Amino acid sequence: MTMRFTLGRAVHTALRDRGHQVVTASRKGADVHVDITDPRSIRAMYEQVAQREGDIDAVACAAGSVPWRPLAELGTDDIRGGLEGKAVSQIELVRQGIAHLPAHASYTLVTGILAREPLLTGSVAALVNGAVEAFVRAAAIELPGRQRINAVSPTVFEESLDAYGDTFAGFDAVPVARAANAYVKSVEGHRTGQIFLVE
Numbered sequence: 001m002t003m004r005f006t007l008g009r010a011v012h013t014a015l016r017d018r019g020h021q022v023v024t025a026s027r028k029g030a031d032v033h034v035d036i037t038d039p040r041s042i043r044a045m046y047e048q049v050a051q052r053e054g055d056i057d058a059v060a061c062a063a064g065s066v067p068w069r070p071l072a073e074l075g076t077d078d079i080r081g082g083l084e085g086k087a088v089s090q091i092e093l094v095r096q097g098i099a100h101l102p103a104h105a106s107y108t109l110v111t112g113i114l115a116r117e118p119l120l121t122g123s124v125a126a127l128v129n130g131a132v133e134a135f136v137r138a139a140a141i142e143l144p145g146r147q148r149i150n151a152v153s154p155t156v157f158e159e160s161l162d163a164y165g166d167t168f169a170g171f172d173a174v175p176v177a178r179a180a181n182a183y184v185k186s187v188e189g190h191r192t193g194q195i196f197l198v199e
């Protein structure tokens with residue numbers, strides 16, 4: 001089963017319903033093209049959106065991919081790929097955002113329950129989620145102006161259970177709308193350096 005924008009679509013709906021003007025960005029099928037693993041593409045996205053829409057008040061990232069593979073079968077490319085696909089990419093959104101976004105802007109990144117609950121085949125996901133959460137806590141004290149940063153760390157979504165099969169057996173799934181609501185809390189809630197658990 002191919003997943004497309006499971007979390008991103010819910011975040012879009014939640015923010016739009018709160019009256020925010022939302023510009024979507026991804027590699028294909030969004031308002032703006034971006035590949036978050038390519039720093040030049042991130043720069044082009046920020047420039048294009050700023051030119052078209054003016055100031056960007058909040059960045060809400062719901063992308064990121066990691067390999068799922070038994071530890072004994074992991075190659076170094078898998079580990080590097082996971083770090084690039086979900087950690088370095090999201091950190092680059094923030095690093096470049098410092099120069100492109102106004103003093104009041106916020107960043108909301110995505111991690112996941114594997115940062116705190118291990119699962120078979122999920123060691124790279126655990127590594128990457130933990131790395132992003134540590135970065136969020138550290139970056140919060142260094143961001144310029146009043147810029148803020150938080151992460152949303154959900155358990156598996158009800159909408160994704162078919163795709164993950166038995167991988168999350170015994171976990172209580174949540175509707176993806178609950179994770180989207182945590183993005184609203186991050187964008188509107190004045191808090192920073194927080195990991196919002198959704199489980």
Ligand SMILES: NC(=O)c1ccc[n+]([C@@H]2O[C@H](COP(=O)([O-])OP(=O)(O)OC[C@H]3O[C@@H](n4cnc5c(N)ncnc54)[C@H](OP(=O)(O)O)[C@@H]3O)[C@@H](O)[C@H]2O)c1
Nearest residue numbers: 003004005006007026027028035036063064112156157160
């Ligand atoms: N699904 C769950 O149960 C669950 C639970 C906890 C955490 N999470 C985390 O939530 C995030 C989103 O998961 P999801 O289930 O919503 O995935 P999804 O349905 O596959 O959607 C992710 C979207 O991100 C975009 N994307 C992926 N790589 C990108 C890149 N390099 N640059 C720009 N856009 C990219 C893709 O669009 P394009 O192909 O158009 O680029 C894709 O449609 C992931 O980090 C995942 O680990 C998911």
